[in-house]
Amino acid sequence: MLTLHNIHIKIADKHIINDISLTLNNGEIGCLLGPSGCGKTTLLRAIAGFMKTSHGEIIIRDDIVSSPATHVDVTRRQVGVVFQDFALFPHLTVSQNITFGLHQFSPGKQQQRLEELLNLTQLSDYAQQYPHQLSGGQQQRVAIARALAPKPDILLLDEPFSALDPSLRESLALDIKALLKHENVTALLVTHDQTEAFTIADKIAVMNQGHIEQYACAYDLYHEPDTFFVANFVGEGRFIEGRVSMTPNASAQLHTAMGDFAAHEEPVLSPSEKQVKLLVRPDDFVVDEQHGFAVNVVSRAFRGAHTLYTFESVKSHEELLCLLPSHYDYQVGTQVGIRLELEHVIYF
Amino acid sequence: MAVIINKWRELDRWFVVGAGLSVILALPVLAILFSYSHLSAELWRHLYDTTLSEYLTNSVLLTLGVGLGSMFLGVALAWCVTQYTFWGRGFFEWALLLPLAMPAYIIAYTYTGMFDQFGWFDSRTLLGAIVLMSLVLYPYVYILAKTAFSSQQHTYQDAAASLGVTHARYFFKVALPIARPAVFTGMALAMMEALADYGTVAYFGISTFTTGIFRTWFGMGEMQLASQLAGALAVFVLLVLGLEKYSRRNMRFYQTQIPHQDMRVNTYTNTQSKPFLSPLLMSVFCLVVLAVAFIIPVFQLCIWAWEFAEVSVIDEYLSLVSNSFLLAFSTSVLIVALALLLSYAQRFSTHSQVSGLTQFAALGYAIPGTVLAIGVLQPLGWLDEQINVLWAFVFDEYIGLVFSGTFVALMFAYCVRFLSVALHNTQNGLERIKPNVDDAVLTLGLGRLRIFSRIHLPLLKKSILAAGILVFVDVLKELPATLILRPFNFNTLAVKAFEYATDERLLAAALPSVTIVLVGIIPVILLTRAMK
């Protein structure tokens, strides 16, 4: 179990991490997702013990490992780390790399654990190879096996897929997830790639400028983002202009160029209005040539079962992304009628 | 088809360049090995019966001792300055290179003179030779190990630390093994220099292979046998080098990423509450080594020089300095260029033989300078003769010696002798650049020249500079080959220093000696400036 309490980190008087709290239960896979420079790697390094926190506490299992008063050294934290470049020791074979952290174990135990991990990561045939003789995916598995070998309380993964071929990332991510679940290890992953995060993580903390915008599961982040940043960062989608009108004793209404929707607002005492932006996801549309709103096809990208269209609304000139089954075949420049079907009305 | 032909041509060219240069540079060594064509069983029998075992024992002990001594000093110092912050670190980082400028025979003469003066103890023992030589040869290891340690990926440290490995264990299990090619290269240079040393062992009266070579040559007048001994020495070195290479045949030491300039703080020394060595101890350690290897002898030399200095010879003296400097400078440029060419030939050529040929061409470092000089004279003398025959045929007159006794011969000898020093550096630098970097740039349509200037040169800058400096200092110190091959009326500082020293006039030798050291400091300082 990993708990972060109000973590602040300063580097050279610059606040890199601002008041972050987060809990990860045993066996859960968490993810820090955010654009580069948001502080996610710094936070990971602080958890690993590579840097000190200036305020707050990091608790692994039941021990405070970082606080302003204490700092358990990285070598004694029992935290496994998988690095972006894997950091495999080039002069050691796969086996030697994996057993590197097992120096406290007896040779017999080392061998037993090694075989266990080689089987688990399907690397048995490569045990005597050197890292440079392996493919990227194999190298990653060695890195994970090495980090898992001493049975750490928590496994930290820093952008583990960024060095790999994008087309392989998703399948590799699933393999890794299965591996982590099999070992029942609590893991925290850092990435800027949401597909990775969605594939592998149970819970995702979206980070922005040193703080957490939202900490939730993938579904909630996508469909019920808490902040404009999350809505914008997670998933594809566009915002359209809207106006919320609130009247006492009546439900609030959201008016947009593409129709009116029920708005969820606290009851008000006197009528009021506000300008908002409504989140529209590409899968929020249906084709409706008769009653729909007219849009022009700006561009299209064929994706097999679906085609992703970029539309421009004829009336408000707003850009929309729309994912339609690929049997709808509209050419660029033609006019189409579409209708919004919102399951979650998200506006900010 | 055209593509294939083009490709073939290009590869072939590199082979031609690499093999051609290697063969030319290997000529002196070949000339020495050629001496085996006349083997005298009787002479070998005599050697075997009397002195050979002593030569072997002493040479092996000396070489191993200097290897281990310079490894210990070089690695320990490099580790300290790259990993820790302590008082004077910035200064020590470059100052620790200074002993390089001190020729082994000069430190030997200086300390012996001092100890005699104070009557403490006799430094003229095998152990004394090992210690003194290690003190001036460790910078070979230090400079290479320092580059290796500071360019190691920081994530290795992070990874090791997260696996519960302490800094000390990290050093032995990761940092040192990964730096192994560099450390071994440095050791090999130090060991070859120790093996080829004559001045120190002769003065100390230690019978080594080298003194044996000179005994058989000078004493018995048996140059053939001397050459055979030198050839055996070269073969021995070749074997050791080959063995080391073979032992790491499957490992790769590529840098997967170029280390950040704004290097992250050291994982271990940043977070660990106290390092396993106290900072004060490190300052003291660095200071002691520097003092013993450099400050004390230089100070002593300065005192002697001051006592003996004659103002009247200052003009002649200045020309000595400029001679030495210009020769060392131009030679080091030439040698580094050669080393680069050969390293690239090795990298680009598909013929694996190039590597072996180059290795062979670089053997000159292990051969005592005097023997090598004779090895240089033989092919050049032959060439001169052919040229004269040809010239006489065409113009009906002789043009005399074109190569022998000119700067051509001298610089050729330096190239053969010090190529190894430069080559180890350039190869080491290139080895750390993954070949797929080349491929990536080639596919972008950039030529090889562009790869070099845009990609490699910035990455190789340190290696090239290090190679240049090491060669510069080596040429500055070089004595036996210079003595024999130099043109008429041409003197260097080393020649002057040695003439006095062998004449047992230590005081007179002090001034040129200390000047060698001071001239040698200049590039060392430039190097450290450039490396920052």
Place this chain on the structure above:
Amino acid sequence: MKKLAVALALSLLSPLSLPSMALANDNVVEAELNIYSARKEVLIKPLLDKFSEQYNVKINLVTGKADALLARAKSEGQFSPVDIIITTDVGRLARAKSQSLTQPMTAMLPEFVTLKDQDNHWVALTTRNRPILINPLTVDSNTITSYEDLIKPIFKGRVCIRSSSNIYNQSLVAAMIIQKGEEQALAWSKGLVENFARRPKGGDRDQIKALVSGVCDVAVANTYYLAAMRNADEASQAIANQVKVIWPNQSDRGVHLNISGIAIAKHAKNIHAANLLIETMLQKEAQYWYANTNYEYPVDPSIEWSGTLKAMGTFKHESIDLNQVGELNAQALRIMDKAGWR
């Protein structure tokens, strides 16, 4: 050639008038002279400069180890520029002759010249001796009067001498082979090794220092080292003055003698200048300077010794064929190898 002969004839009559004569008959000597010298530059250059000035001959000089220079001359072959070879040891001269690197000189040699090659391939310029040195405080000078005394049991662990790699020791043993036979020489070498106070190391000066510091009581060294020390800084003087020279074998064969000498290279192009230089070097002025700068003994007996040399006393030296000494060098080394003298 004729002109030169005249000049040479005149020079015999009045050696000191030669410079002006040669200059008057210009073009007699060549404009250049190339020298390979095993003698250190400081110990020869001033003399050469003077020669250069007097006869308007440009001197080109390379100094180095004798054998290395000979090897250079050999590999350069018939195109070698070298005219003059100067060495500090007879062995090298003999070796140069046997390797056909020299030619007979035509210079008119003064009558006092006896130390020369029978075919005029080389001539001695100075002589040098290798006597026994003792610490008079610990050794009674009566107990040691010959090289043979060095192997007496009373000197066990008390003798210092430098390595057998050193040419002076090789010549010493070679001379002994000539005079006493190979077997005796080997026995003597073995006996000497038995009496070593320490493993041979350092140069001749180091043996002298060892005498005074008490490492040993008896040493063998060339006189000019001792003489140089007696004329050096105070510390060296203090050491050197505590040492006494024993001229060995004065009742029989005499002290071991070696020479520094000069030869004309086989393929010399400037033969007249070369011969002229040899003659000049044998003149009084040159002899005086050349011998004195290195505290050696001039071959011209009429030249007065310096005070330092006088103080060391007069002596009888060996009279043997020096060429033979050179030729036996290798054999001497083998004997020392066998005796365990390193």
